[in-house]
Amino acid sequence: MNVFDILEERGFIQQTTHKEELRQLLENEKITFYIGFDPTADSLHVGHFVTIMAMRHMQMAGHRPIALMGGGTGMIGDPSGKTDMRKMMSIETINENVNCFKKQFSRFIDFDNDKAIIANNADWLMNLNYIELLREVGVHFSVNRMLTFECFKQRMEKGLSFLEFNYMIMQSYDFLELYRRYNCKLELGGNDQWSNILGGVELVRRLHGDTAFGMTFTLLANSEGQKMGKTVNGALWLDKNKTSPYEFYQYWRNVDDSDVKMCLSLLTFLPMDEVNHLSSLEGANINKAKEILAYEVTKIVHGQEDAIQAQTAAKAAFSGGAAKGSLPTTNITQTQLNQGIDIISLLVDLTKLAPSKGEARRLITQNGIKLEGKTISDIKFIITKDLFNQNNAFMIQKGKKVFHQINLTN
Template sequence: MAQVLDELMERGYIKQFTHENETRELLEKEKITFYIGFDPTADSLHVGHFIAMMFMAHMQRAGHRPIALIGGGTAMVGDPSGKTDMRKMLTKEQIQHNVDCIKKQMEKFIDFSEGKAILANNADWLLNLNYVDFLREVGTHFSVNRMLTAECFKQRLEKGLSFLEFNYMLMQGYDFYELNQKYDCKMQLGGDDQWSNMIAGVELIRRKSQKDAFAMTCTLLTNSEGKKMGKTENGALWLDPEKTSPYDFYQYWRNVGDADVEKCLALLTFLPMDEVRRLGALKDAAINDAKKVLAFEVTKLIHGEEEAAKAQSAAEALFGAGNDMSNVPTVTVTREKLGVSLLDVLAETVIIPSKAEGKRLVQQGGLSINGEKVTDFKRELTEEDFKDGAALIKRGKKNYNKIELV
């Protein structure tokens, strides 16, 4: 069963281990329970969580049991890792709503049937803790000097780290301890930015229970220049189709840099590695075939085969030889919008994130309607713009939207 480790390493998932040899031995010897934590700070996961879910899915397919731990309790505090500012506080109701939405998205990757996986919420134990007992039981095992050397705290110390956030590491360490007690959970997986918090849990279990515990981190999704992937002009690339349409999702992957195609195929699809390497080795114009495979496979995983096929046919209609425009992302406007500034209409329908962004596009010559460049900020939407009842908006080189008049 340690071949799952070889597979994860071959596909480029693994970044760090707490105990590499012992982890290999453990995975060879038994089927283990492991966990990954997700903080419900929004009502949808985004591309940053995608690798974590693929990581879990590979482990589950190899016979190991995942615990998807939703941080209903830790979200009340906020994780300082990778953040320069304190996160906003959420109410219990907001957190519960987010938890419900996230579970639905996870079910596309993880099989929760018949005990094959567990969905846990750390609110179940963290919110009922007695503070003095917690300090005596858990706080005694943490060295403040050592905590202050952790990367997640270092960058915050310059701006100011609240005592509330300083507790986050103890709480995450306690999560691992609690899951170990309750479900015999022996391993934590997570993004590499969580390394300090993960070590805290491993050490707490070893000190309090004298039991072995392990952690391994996965690489963060970055492009060949080391920048985080998943950012778009409208913000994060969400997994919720209401926040990022399947077409925009497909187009994001269709347009990744040539140098990132092989890495994305390895991390974000289940294609065999021989096929990943074959596609990744394509050069010049042929690499576009690999990008189409990547976009289709990733969209299929998140939105299902039907939506992936629709996004593909819309892209073909706009950029290829197809002519089926029915799947191009479409908004509708009423006749009342005729005579209104085009930028106002585009901002209202969220085709552009803001009017200011629209002005920037116009200045750069990056906005057109029906193939004609928009050069005037005050240009109005007119009846003549609607050929066969629809106007085609193009933003930048590759983003299209259709406006229908109703």
């Protein structure tokens, strides 16, 4: 089956240039393609994971991925989908984030024997001669047309800096450079990258007379159109030190019924027959589909061992049993305990289970917090040694589905 058809059947594809030509190209040739990742943090997050899964499908079909690190474009910041200008990062921070990305990619993509490439656009963007760039590249971009693109239009009211206005040219130049270096013929990205991708496709055609291609993917959003992957503690990261495998597992275990099919299609490799069967389950049975979804996604991101531990921990927490597995945990010392820890500080400062003191008070007064199965309704409650079990630990439960373990250390 053509990988184009696989991606289309699973719901990845939103827009393409030259659709039938691209489909034939992927059918008849093994091509090099790329996806760019600006290093805005020290970990990839679940929004990146959709494009990583697409890269996996493409590589499994014999095509060669380029994971392009935005060491250069990260200096500018992509205005796409943003209402305000991105915070400027130092070169040191950008380089550190790029190195973190590179380590994470090795878990998902096979780079052995030139099957895939990691490149960094800082290698060519940082040394560009501005006048030469304007003469070779800038002449092919119409300002009038650029201002009609959605990525710029939504910023016009608040103000669009000239710095950000150059981002499209930088990303287009990336495609040109990868075409020249690796005969890269296709750029993939999230649907918010459509305008930037078109710029690169047209630049290759204008300067080399060759047909380049672009394809955008569905942004991970729930049935109500809201972006998925946001938690109380922020983004859903692919780094287990930022989002534990248990928290990661629980996020997918608790998706809405209406989002099960989309998540199974985009974020797992289960055959579509099985996806259709699981997503057709109704009532309590749909929970089985959610457990499979959570396990499969966690296995891809964190490995089978962590996925099994997360699943075990989730079932133990749900049944009220011992919390064996990768439950999110916080360690407190005997000294901290002796100094006194109140319930508000525990929820806000130590465990981050509540984003603010006001939210912590609301949870407590509405009986949304339990310690070792006992509802806590006093906002002045103090944590004492009596709470800890024989293993020097106790469990916090927030609502019905969020569990967190506290360990007492020396």
